[in-house]
Amino acid sequence: MAGVDLYQGSAGQHRPLSPHLQIYRPLFTMMMSIAHRITGAALYGGTLLLVWYLVAAASGPSAFATAAWFLHSLIGQLILLGFTWALFHHLLGGVRHMIWDAGYGFAHPVREWLAQATLIGGLLLTAIVWGLAYFIL
Amino acid sequence: MTKSASTRFAENRLRSRTAAKAATSEAWYMRVTSIALIPLSIGFVWLILCLIGKDYAAARALLGQPIPAILMLLFLLAGIVHMKIGMQSIIEDYVHTGHLKEGALIGNLFFSILVGVACAYAVLKLSFT
Numbered sequence: 001m002a003g004v005d006l007y008q009g010s011a012g013q014h015r016p017l018s019p020h021l022q023i024y025r026p027l028f029t030m031m032m033s034i035a036h037r038i039t040g041a042a043l044y045g046g047t048l049l050l051v052w053y054l055v056a057a058a059s060g061p062s063a064f065a066t067a068a069w070f071l072h073s074l075i076g077q078l079i080l081l082g083f084t085w086a087l088f089h090h091l092l093g094g095v096r097h098m099i100w101d102a103g104y105g106f107a108h109p110v111r112e113w114l115a116q117a118t119l120i121g122g123l124l125l126t127a128i129v130w131g132l133a134y135f136i137l
Numbered sequence: 138m139t140k141s142a143s144t145r146f147a148e149n150r151l152r153s154r155t156a157a158k159a160a161t162s163e164a165w166y167m168r169v170t171s172i173a174l175i176p177l178s179i180g181f182v183w184l185i186l187c188l189i190g191k192d193y194a195a196a197r198a199l200l201g202q203p204i205p206a207i208l209m210l211l212f213l214l215a216g217i218v219h220m221k222i223g224m225q226s227i228i229e230d231y232v233h234t235g236h237l238k239e240g241a242l243i244g245n246l247f248f249s250i251l252v253g254v255a256c257a258y259a260v261l262k263l264s265f266t
Contacts (some may be wrong), residue, residue, distance in 0.1 A: 019196065041227060044220045054209075054259035057196055062179045062195045084182070091178055094171045103144040129182060133189055 032115040036093040039086040046083045084129055089122035156184055163222050170219035177212040184208060199218045201263040221249035 024030065047069075056067035068074045096114050099105040105114050182206050188196055199205055224245045232238045 037227065040220070040223050044224055047220065047256075051252055051255045051259075054200070054256050054263075056258035057193070057200060058262040061193045064196070087178060087182070091175065093173070098168070098171065101143075103141065106141045106143065129179070129186065132186060 029100075029111055032093070032118060036090060038092070039090040040048065042082070043090060044081070046086065048078065057107045070078045081126070081130065085122060085126040088125040088129075091116065092118040092121045092125075163225070166218055167222050170215045170222075173211070173215040174219060176210065177215055181210045181212045197263055200260065201265075203264075206260050206264045210257060213256050213260075217249050217253040221245060224249075 019036075021030075053067050053071070056063040073082065096118055098104070099114065104110055152242070184199075187199060187205075191199060225242060228238065228241045228245060232241050
């Protein structure tokens with residue numbers, strides 16, 4: 001198969017593709033599906049922040065001070081806030097996928113409720129964690 | 138509750154792909170790691186909350202304790218496998234040009250291993266020095 005592009009065909013002619021996102025009217029559940037993927041990709045990139053923090057802690061006081069300074073800066077705090085939300089949103093989205101894997105939650109009202117619960121739950125858990133971080137601990 | 142037609146279709150399709158062992162095991166590992174990551178992520182967030190405001194010595198001491206270190210290593214193991222498979226499916230969905238796709242898949246593997254090894258090394262160094 002080397003050199004043959006399956007999507008173009010060997011002669012380069014365009015083959016029909018199944019309709020993609022821009023064909024459909026945006027739906028809430030569809031947006032939540034996209035958000036699940038985007039938060040997953042954001043968490044993927046966000047692991048670099050964890051690498052930085054842990055390697056700095058293992059390296060020495062000055063490296064740790066630089067990482068801590070960045071994390072306490074406005075940009076650092078905004079990234080951490082986004083990371084927290086992405087983590088909880090993706091976590092609850094994952095639970096939704098488990099419910100679907102078990103064979104439940106596909107019917108019309110239930111799937112809307114699950115999507116709403118994911119959105120609200122993710123925001124709520126983020127607020128709780130940041131509330132703990134700022135006001136209690 | 139009976140399973141919907143679409144679920145039965147998806148299950149049959151997954152079973153019928155047992156010849157394609159890689160795809161089946163990736164779908165399986167995605168699910169297994171997501172189950173593991175529910176408690177591990179909560180533990181991770183709790184650990185980060187405990188690290189807030191800690192200076193260098195205190196942060197090192199906490200991260201080097203057995204339970205936080207074991208939690209971090211488990212979170213890393215499940216998280217790295219999960220994110221590698223997740224990014225791979227994104228690449229397979231959107232990148233269709235031969236070498237670009239191969240490069241993206243290899244880059245994904247390298248990035249995931251790099252993140253895992255760097256974090257694990259740091260946690261182990263904090264634990265044993």
